[in-house]
Amino acid sequence: MNSAVDPLARKMKWRQIWQKWLYGLFGTPLNTLITVFVVALLFWTVPSLLRWLFLDATWTGSAKDCASNTGACWAFIGAKLRFILFALYPPELDWRPTLVIGLLASLLVITGTPKFWTRHLVYLWIGVVILMWMLMAGTLVGPKVPTSRWGGLALTLLISVVGFACAFPIAILLALARRSKMGGLRTLSILFIETVRGVPMIAILYVAMLLVPMMLPAGFSPDALVRAQIGLTLFVAAYLAEVIRAGLQSVPHGQAEAASALGFGYWHIVRLIVLPQALRAVIPALVNLAIGILLNSTLVAVIGIFDLLNAAKNAANDPVWLGFYDESYIFVGLIYFSLCYSASRYSLWLERHLRAVKS
Amino acid sequence: MRTENGRHRVWRATAAAGLVAIATLFANGVQAGPTLDKIKERGTIKVGVGTSPGFFAPDSNGKWQGFFVEFGRALAITVFNDPDKVEFTSSSPQQRLPALQSGEFDILLSGVTQTVTRAFKLGFHFGPTIFYDGQGLLVNKSLGVTKGSELDGATIGVQSGTTGELNIADFFRKTGHKFTPVTIEDSNEFLKALESGRVDALTQDASDLALRRTLLAKPDDYVLLPERLSKEPLAPAIAAGDDRWLEIVNWTVYATIQAEEFGITKDNVDTFLNSEDPAISRFLGTDPSLGEAIGLDPKFAYNIVKTLGNYGEIFDRTIGKGSPVGFERGYNQPWTQGGLLYSPPFR
Numbered sequence: 001m002n003s004a005v006d007p008l009a010r011k012m013k014w015r016q017i018w019q020k021w022l023y024g025l026f027g028t029p030l031n032t033l034i035t036v037f038v039v040a041l042l043f044w045t046v047p048s049l050l051r052w053l054f055l056d057a058t059w060t061g062s063a064k065d066c067a068s069n070t071g072a073c074w075a076f077i078g079a080k081l082r083f084i085l086f087a088l089y090p091p092e093l094d095w096r097p098t099l100v101i102g103l104l105a106s107l108l109v110i111t112g113t114p115k116f117w118t119r120h121l122v123y124l125w126i127g128v129v130i131l132m133w134m135l136m137a138g139t140l141v142g143p144k145v146p147t148s149r150w151g152g153l154a155l156t157l158l159i160s161v162v163g164f165a166c167a168f169p170i171a172i173l174l175a176l177a178r179r180s181k182m183g184g185l186r187t188l189s190i191l192f193i194e195t196v197r198g199v200p201m202i203a204i205l206y207v208a209m210l211l212v213p214m215m216l217p218a219g220f221s222p223d224a225l226v227r228a229q230i231g232l233t234l235f236v237a238a239y240l241a242e243v244i245r246a247g248l249q250s251v252p253h254g255q256a257e258a259a260s261a262l263g264f265g266y267w268h269i270v271r272l273i274v275l276p277q278a279l280r281a282v283i284p285a286l287v288n289l290a291i292g293i294l295l296n297s298t299l300v301a302v303i304g305i306f307d308l309l310n311a312a313k314n315a316a317n318d319p320v321w322l323g324f325y326d327e328s329y330i331f332v333g334l335i336y337f338s339l340c341y342s343a344s345r346y347s348l349w350l351e352r353h354l355r356a357v358k359s
Numbered sequence: 360m361r362t363e364n365g366r367h368r369v370w371r372a373t374a375a376a377g378l379v380a381i382a383t384l385f386a387n388g389v390q391a392g393p394t395l396d397k398i399k400e401r402g403t404i405k406v407g408v409g410t411s412p413g414f415f416a417p418d419s420n421g422k423w424q425g426f427f428v429e430f431g432r433a434l435a436i437t438v439f440n441d442p443d444k445v446e447f448t449s450s451s452p453q454q455r456l457p458a459l460q461s462g463e464f465d466i467l468l469s470g471v472t473q474t475v476t477r478a479f480k481l482g483f484h485f486g487p488t489i490f491y492d493g494q495g496l497l498v499n500k501s502l503g504v505t506k507g508s509e510l511d512g513a514t515i516g517v518q519s520g521t522t523g524e525l526n527i528a529d530f531f532r533k534t535g536h537k538f539t540p541v542t543i544e545d546s547n548e549f550l551k552a553l554e555s556g557r558v559d560a561l562t563q564d565a566s567d568l569a570l571r572r573t574l575l576a577k578p579d580d581y582v583l584l585p586e587r588l589s590k591e592p593l594a595p596a597i598a599a600g601d602d603r604w605l606e607i608v609n610w611t612v613y614a615t616i617q618a619e620e621f622g623i624t625k626d627n628v629d630t631f632l633n634s635e636d637p638a639i640s641r642f643l644g645t646d647p648s649l650g651e652a653i654g655l656d657p658k659f660a661y662n663i664v665k666t667l668g669n670y671g672e673i674f675d676r677t678i679g680k681g682s683p684v685g686f687e688r689g690y691n692q693p694w695t696q697g698g699l700l701y702s703p704p705f706r
Contacts, residue, residue: 063683079419088421146403148446149421209454213461224448224463304407304449306417313547314449317416318424319683323574325547 063321076324077331080315084332087151087306087314093142097154100132104157112346114353129165132158147225151306153335159225159307160294163232164240170233171240176270178245189241196238201299204231209303228300236293243285247278280354287347291340308332394465394601398438404445406431407455407464411546412570413677413684414470415449423447426677427468429667430489430595430612434466437611437659442666451544452520456481459598466608467596470564472522477596486595486608487616491690491699493587494526495565497572500580502559507586511536516558519544526589527562550574553581564591570684607655613702614660617642618669620693620702625668628661642705649705660705670700 025035056071059078066073077084086097107128110116136158138144150158177189196204208231213221221227251274259269279286301310312332316325398404408415408427415425423431432442450458450469459467460481470492471477473485496507496515504510507530517523519542531538541558543549550571552558561568565587572578595608618624621639623631632645640646643661650657667673674691675681692698 083417083419083421086421088417088423091420146446148448151421206454209463210457210461213463221462302451303454304451306449314410314417317410317412318418319412319416319677320418322412322683 066324072327072330073324074327076316076321076327079321080318080328083152083315084308084311084328085152086154087311088149089151089154090143090145090149093138093145096135096138096145097150097152100135100154101157103128103132103135104161108161112350114350114357125165129162133162147223150225152311153308155306156294156297156308159229159232159300160290160297162229163236163297164290164293166229166233167236167240170237171244172275174237174241175244175248178241179248193238193241196235197242201232201235201296202302204235205299205303207231224303225305228303228305232293232297232300235296236289239289239292240286243282243289244278246285247280247282248274250281251277283350283354284347287343287350291343294339294343295336308335393604394597395438395604395607397462398465398604402439402444404431404435404438405463405465406434406445406447407450407458407467407469408447409452409455409469410449411470411567413682413686415447415468424677426673427470427489429673429677430615431466431468433611433615433663433667434608436662436666437607437614437655440656440659440662452518453544456483456596459483459596462598465597465604470593471596472591473594473596474522482599483596484599484605486597486605487612488592488594488699489612490566490593492564492566492591492593494523494562494589494591495568495587496560496562496584497553497568497581498560498584499553499556500582505584507584507588508534508536510534510538510560512538513559514539514541514557516541516543516549516552516561518542518546518549518563521563522589522591523562523564530588562588564593566678566686569686610653610655610705611659611663613705614642614663615667615670615673616693616700617702617705618660618664619671619700620695623664623669625664625666625672628664632661638705 026032052071056069058066058069058073058075061075066075086094089097134140136150174189174193177185180186205228208227212227255273256269259273298307298309300307309332312328316323316328413425414427418424428447431445431447435445436442455467455469458464477483498504515527515538517527517540543552553561554575568583572581572583575581597605597608631639631643634640641649644650644657647657678684678686690699692700694701
């Protein structure tokens with residue numbers, strides 16, 4: 001008889017669960033004390049929070065309607081949604097950042113599907129990244145938009161993804177160099193990785209923003225966003241290199257030696273035998289790093305770039321909608337959370353999927 | 360311990376001196392080319408602004424608005440006769456001065472206080488003061504203090520990278536009382552520190568404090584003390600090395616001030632075009648001889664007033680009574696009405 005449909009067995013199972021809970025909550029005097037304390041805390045905070053979030057909230061209207069109400073001002077998000085997503089980008093060209101976000105999302109979905117893991121994916125990435133950048137700048141169609149006007153969610157996603165993509169080839173070379181037997185190459189790689197990992201990202205951004213233009217002859221300094229992007233890329237590359245190196249170490253020596261015996265050259269061994277196995281081994285770490293980069297990208301605000309977080313902050317600086325910082329931060333907090341949470345769920349799924357494929 | 364610290368200090372000082380030396384070495388090379396040439400070649404003016412409601416903030420459409428922003432537009436009118444040929448970039452108080460030095464901006468309109476150190480040691484030129492401010496103290500009423508000199512042992516929040524840090528230290532040295540400074544970088548954090556009771560008082564430019572007080576959950580629990588700890592003349596700052604650019608900045612600001620003194624506004628400016636007053640026809644460029652002599656568009660003042668209005672109109676629209684911010688004019692009135700705004704003659 002199947003235990004799942006047996007009413008008695010089901011009852012027993014529920015009973016067990018209930019008893020486990022009961023013990024966890026009230027089993028010992030200390031547990032009871034903690035339970036009472038936590039429940040009291042929830043009673044004290046949750047109702048007022050819910051009132052602020054939903055019951056007393058203002059859903060539509062103007063800043064005046066919000067001021068006369070005690071709850072959250074979600075009308076503010078309605079009025080500022082465009083600004084938070086695209087910031088200073090010219091409103092009549094909103095289709096461009098929208099398209100960029102769409103392109104990025106599809107690119108990430110394609111990249112996330114193991115079926116598409118072929119050489120062509122690399123070409124696709126190069127193509128899409130260049131296309132997105134040109135689209136935002138207006139190189140292909142329509143009026144040009146200077147990078148100082150890019151912003152919001154589109155910018156945050158763009159610099160994170162472009163940073164990660166550009167860092168990848170650099171990181172692979174760094175990781176290979178660090179494992180190579182050529183002393184000079186190895187030392188250089190170690191020097192770069194350890195220097196970059198030894199300084200905070202803000203310092204790198206300040207150098208890119210303030211020192212680089214002084215060191216280059218006048219007029220030769222690249223655009224501020226490009227400098228920040230290069231800084232971010234180098235920063236990511238150092239961390240990525242270490243992740244990839246860990247992957248390289250997980251591939252048994254025998255693999256490369258066997259390939260060598262079959263007459264493969266160094267680059268063929270790396271590209272066809274070692275890297276595919278190495279990268280597969282470190283996928284969870286890669287996703288972890290990607291989440292870190294997305295969150296780290298908020299630091300570009302210190303050099304005056306309007307990323308998602310900075311846009312949210314400035315949305316509440318508009319004298320017409322002054323001071324709705326809490327609503328603004330909650331909203332972008334939700335955006336960041338959903339991005340990071342879906343990334344971590346994906347990583348879990350992928351691990352299970354790959355294990356299934358292997359076995 | 361002591362020697363260890365000493366060695367660290369020497370190291371740090373050497374490193375800092377080295378960095379400054381390198382920066383100066385390169386900075387000289389950058390500043391050789393006049394700013395104005397760069398602006399004309401680029402076709403836009405790069406303006407560094409801050410982020411403070413009313414003074415500089417993007418609106419819902421992502422267009423920069425605010426008191427200082429309007430002066431950036433006025434400059435674009437003087438140089439290009441187009442208020443949109445200007446690019447605004449926000450910068451934090453710590454970053455704005457080095458960014459100006461490195462040539463990242465052509466001008467800072469971010470509410471920089473004009474000081475002698477900034478002029479001599481950092482090598483900046485300042486245009487005319489656009490906004491006269493003074494440092495104030497926003498105090499929790501529960502302290503029962505009516506004057507700044509009564510504060511003793513208080514914890515006071517100051518924003519890092521501003522002149523406020525030095526002023527408050529000077530003030531307490533003068534009164535002989537003790538205080539604990541808490542340096543806060545983020546301007547939202549700043550207000551939260553007072554509300555949460557982490558600090559007893561905040562010190563910052565009075566205009567800023569007045570605005571922030573309205574954002575508090577219980578504004579009536581806090582009072583902005585009447586005394587001013589400092590003079591804060593907020594002026595446009597440019598890097599040294601381009602005198603003509605400095606003059607353009609000067610006379611663009613003066614044009615808005617002079618227009619208000621003449622009583623010329625955005626709406627009535629056209630009626631002044633037939634004015635018999637030679638000073639007015641020189642100012643508006645109906646008599647082109649002045650503009651030709653100084654090498655600017657003779658109608659630059661007319662264009663500024665026609666597009667943006669005079670100083671008073673800009674003030675009212677962005678931070679004055681016609682805006683949600685609602686500041687009093689205070690010192691920021693023409694000298695003829697008891698304020699400090701005074702334009703040299705246009706002749």
